[in-house]
Amino acid sequence: MLNLDYFLQKTKRFSYLSRIDIVNTIYKAKGGHVGGSLSVIDILSSVYALKEKYDFEFVLSKGHCLLAWLVTLIRIGELDKSILESFYLDNSSFGGHPKKGSSSSITWSTGSLGHGLSITLGKAFASPNKNFICVLGDGETNEGSVWEALMFMSQHKLTNVLVIIDNNKQESLTFTDDILSIENLNDRLKGFGLKALRIDGHDHEQILDNLLSYFTDRDVDNVPKVIIADTIKGKGISFMEKVPKWHHRKLTPEEHTLAIEELTNCKV
Amino acid sequence: MRNSFATTLTEIARNDPKVILLAGDIGFRIFDKFIEEFPDRFINCGIAEQNMVSVAAGMASAGRRPIVYTIIPFLIMRSFEQIRVDIGINQQGVVLVGVGGGLAYDKLGSTHHAYEDIALMRTIPSMKIFTPIDPEDVSNCFIQSYNLAKSDIPSYIRLSKGGEPNITRIKEVSSNIKFLKSSNITSNLFITHGSISSLVVDALEDNKYSNVSVISISELSKDSLLKLTNLLIENLQLLKQVSIVEETFPTGGLHEALSSILMKENVPLGIKHICLDHRYIFDINNRVSLLSKYGIEKSIIQEIALKK
Structure with a gap:
């Protein structure tokens, strides 16, 4: 029997530490994709909290949120925290987007949007017994190739892939609804023959529940699943939440102090 | 094909x-x-x-x-x-x-x-x-x-499409470099690749073109190009005229690739380029007619072949 409480505590702890690491690193690096990293971090924490129990290959299709992935890999001991000291600096091992082979979990170079899902599907087709998790952004669904991939996933019933859309409802300049809205995303996915599950992407319990049912019952109805995780861009820092300019930005010393203060107040 | x-x-x-x-x-x-x-x-x-x-x-x-x-x-x-x-x-x-x-x-x-x-x-x-x-x-x-x-x-x-004829090889230099006419480089050399090679060989069938050689190269990466370059350098004294025939726009094909290597190697060899014009084609016509109208005309090849 899985001790859900243990994983829940672990996940919450991961998120708490990772948010602080993200903000400190972006402050030090003088810039970075802070908003999206903070929206996706609870998803990453939950996914990797289960790594000790379940095996999977992970593809971060929204590659610009690499920092959130790196701090998560630090949580599970795959990377040493010292890598954050040099993040994005000259001659660093880690730049703005995932580089294949830079860590054992990073098996694909992403950064251009609309590639990761197709890649994951190719891998999943070739390795039907392996689990795959692919995280996309909602803005990424602007890319037509994402819809090509979703059709392929449905057609070939690739239930060994779990897609999670970090639906933070913002893109680079403004809100997704004001660019190319996908707010009836559940229906769109259903129309594609996929099962859409809508959850709160910051509720660790909901995320864990859905991940566990993927790991334990992925083939139960032979329909591939897409989790639409409703999230908030900049989650955890009041002045960043839902404010478009925090897509990619550096922090002033005052903003940094304030951000860390807010995050530390939420200690778990 | x-x-x-x-x-x-x-x-x-x-x-x-x-x-x-x-x-x-x-x-x-x-x-x-x-x-x-x-x-x-x-x-x-x-x-x-x-x-x-x-x-x-x-x-x-x-x-x-x-x-x-x-x-x-x-x-x-x-x-x-x-x-x-x-x-x-x-x-x-x-x-x-x-x-x-x-x-x-x-x-x-x-x-x-x-x-x-x-x-x-x-x-x-x-x-x-x-x-x-x-x-x-x-x-x-x-x-x-x-x-x-x-x-x-x-x-x-x-690939081209379907129905292309097999071309007689006179001599193979390597699996990707072949003599299609003459077994040695002559003073007037044509280099070609792809299915247009058959058009070049056909154009030069007549006996009056017996002093012309045709080489095809069917792999365009650096290694093959260097092999071809060496072949040209070995015969530099003999070569009076080299032409490339390729079914592409003038930009970015074999002609540019080979010319840039020759330039880098300081080989004083200009190469004529017979290719498609740099424009989109809107005529509805068969391939041979389009080729001849837009740059790859048998008579041009023959004219060049007759130059001493």
């Missing part, structure tokens, strides 16, 4: 269960035999080439040997960024097989013509580009591609 590709592919697939064919809803009947033998190893990916290319790259990374087949503009131009990122940057041994090189799809119009594919593929580091001259050469090129894929080296094979 299509049938030769399908036959060689089927033979290779018999010995390697990892081989898998992805097609973009193209290839009516030519893969019947393959599908009959390996129904689970043929995927019609639909008219969704971007996804098809990335799926193939993902498969290659998981140990399969994907062969991706469709019409060139959709395989190469439509999916260029997928090729760049998922095959180039991520170093995957995918074999891209495009059909309709140059003006093979003559009457289907400019959307289906392939003028720019070689230029684009030359920009991808490590991409091997094969432009077989005839059905027999398709088999030779495909076997090389397949072997390269095992070492994670991607390749692109530019």
